[in-house]
Amino acid sequence: xxxxQRAIGTRAAIIRGAAQAFREHGYGSTTLAxxxxxxxxxxGALYFHFASKEALALAVIETQHESSIALGAEYLGSxxxxxxxxxxxxFAMAKTLxxxxxxxxxxxxxxxxxxxxVPVAAPYIDWIDMCGRLLRRAIDEGDAAAELNVEAAAxxxxxxxxxxxxxxxxxxxxxxxxxxxEEMWTLLLPGLLSAALPAERRxxxxxxxxxxxxxxxxxxxxxxxxxxPGA
Amino acid sequence: xxxxQRAIGTRAAIIRGAAQAFREHGYGSTTLAxxxxxxxxxxGALYFHFASKEALALAVIETQHESSIALGAEYLGSxxxxxxxxxxxxFAMAKTLxxxxxxxxxxxxxxxxxxxxVPVAAPYIDWIDMCGRLLRRAIDEGDAAAELNVEAAAxxxxxxxxxxxxxxxxxxxxxxxxxxxEEMWTLLLPGLLSAALPAERRxxxxxxxxxxxxxxxxxxxxxxxxxxPGA
Numbered sequence: 516x517x518x519x520q521r522a523i524g525t526r527a528a529i530i531r532g533a534a535q536a537f538r539e540h541g542y543g544s545t546t547l548a549x550x551x552x553x554x555x556x557x558x559g560a561l562y563f564h565f566a567s568k569e570a571l572a573l574a575v576i577e578t579q580h581e582s583s584i585a586l587g588a589e590y591l592g593s594x595x596x597x598x599x600x601x602x603x604x605x606f607a608m609a610k611t612l613x614x615x616x617x618x619x620x621x622x623x624x625x626x627x628x629x630x631x632x633v634p635v636a637a638p639y640i641d642w643i644d645m646c647g648r649l650l651r652r653a654i655d656e657g658d659a660a661a662e663l664n665v666e667a668a669a670x671x672x673x674x675x676x677x678x679x680x681x682x683x684x685x686x687x688x689x690x691x692x693x694x695x696x697e698e699m700w701t702l703l704l705p706g707l708l709s710a711a712l713p714a715e716r717r718x719x720x721x722x723x724x725x726x727x728x729x730x731x732x733x734x735x736x737x738x739x740x741x742x743x744p745g746a
Numbered sequence: 747x748x749x750x751q752r753a754i755g756t757r758a759a760i761i762r763g764a765a766q767a768f769r770e771h772g773y774g775s776t777t778l779a780x781x782x783x784x785x786x787x788x789x790g791a792l793y794f795h796f797a798s799k800e801a802l803a804l805a806v807i808e809t810q811h812e813s814s815i816a817l818g819a820e821y822l823g824s825x826x827x828x829x830x831x832x833x834x835x836x837f838a839m840a841k842t843l844x845x846x847x848x849x850x851x852x853x854x855x856x857x858x859x860x861x862x863x864v865p866v867a868a869p870y871i872d873w874i875d876m877c878g879r880l881l882r883r884a885i886d887e888g889d890a891a892a893e894l895n896v897e898a899a900a901x902x903x904x905x906x907x908x909x910x911x912x913x914x915x916x917x918x919x920x921x922x923x924x925x926x927x928e929e930m931w932t933l934l935l936p937g938l939l940s941a942a943l944p945a946e947r948r949x950x951x952x953x954x955x956x957x958x959x960x961x962x963x964x965x966x967x968x969x970x971x972x973x974x975p976g977a
Contacts, residue, residue: 541774664932667929674906674912679902686870698895701895702899706935
């Protein structure tokens with residue numbers, strides 16, 4: 516049992532180390548020697564846990580995907596209105612992209628995954644699905660327009676976030692990511708909100724992205740934790 | 747002179763061949779032997795023109811970027827209203843992504859380019875800039891809202907398209923790309939259009955994405971050329 520615990524710990528440590536190496540060099544340019552060094556284990560230990568570089572990359576993607584799904588589930592399960600939860604979820608995701616090496620490595624590997632023998636589609640499908648469920652809730656709550664095509668909207672918003680974080684990474688190393696997420700929602704909200712929405716609720720929703728950007732910027736500078744979904 | 751012409755022809759043929767290889771295998775998994783085979787030239791000829799795999803990948807990106815910029819310039823230089831031109835430009839770009847191997851290879855390499863010693867930011871910056879110029883024209887023409895934050899909107903729309911085509915590639919091999927571009931504009935237009943826009947013009951702009959999707963779908967099935975920007 517203690518041995519099994521140790522093996523699980525070693526496996527997690529290898530994944531964390533590999534994430535650092537993949538994050539820095541990308542899939543193609545990361546060597547097995549580089550993975551051994553980054554994970555701080557012998558070749559024997561590495562191969563005991565992972566059969567190949569691809570198996571290790573897929574484990575990083577899976578770990579990142581699990582933590583992203585857990586993050587999404589927190590917002591889906593919160594008592595917040597659906598649209599609030601959707602907006603907050605993208606900021607929380609932006610934060611993990613900036614701060615968590617396993618997440619940024621997982622996203623990078625997912626983008627590069629056409630190198631792999633098995634295509635990696637699940638993260639995209641799951642994010643579109645979570646976004647769709649929050650939008651459906653927003654319609655039920657009267658925030659989103661009843662005539663909104665939820666499938667189409669979710670299938671745009673989630674990929675749009677993918678593009679926003681990709682370009683933010685290339686142009687600024689994700690320094691401007693909170694700003695870009697705010698701008699994304701500012702442009703999207705008019706196409707989402709119900710025409711019958713009371714002016715006060717409309718104003719509150721319109722103000723939320725700027726508010727969250729401010730909070731995350733301050734939290735980033737003061738190194739406090741992320742805002743909890745229920746906070 | 748004939749020799750110089752021949753060298754230019756060989757260089758272009760190498761780039762086309764390399765684009766096929768990079769498109770299929772990605773940067774990391776493409777070998778020099780694979781590049782020689784795809785380009786149909788000897789190792790000597792390959793090295794005469796390109797010093798390394800990275801130099802060849804950058805040439806593919808540059809060739810793709812030049813043709814994308816030329817496509818953008820066609821729409822910028824057309825007499826169409828700015829917003830029409832912006833919508834049409836994204837469909838034309840979607841078409842080249844589906845049909846032109848140098849373009850799809852260039853986009854793939856640009857996404858993978860954090861592997862390279864020099865980061866590839868110019869395509870993102872140029873597309874944001876072109877999008878911004880068309881939106882500014884749309885404000886002058888009264889289609890886009892005067893209070894629109896053009897810099898923010900352009901800095902969202904262009905990355906959003908990047909994400910849309912990435913996810914379309916992963917989930918459907920870009921089969922659903924025209925549909926997704928239509929849905930993107932349907933969701934974006936309410937946040938872009940001027941509140942003072944006459945109902946007829948508003949209806950025409952709102953109908954344009956579905957119209958273009960239909961035209962491109964038909965053109966794709968009948969293998970006719972792309973719609974010209976002035977058509």
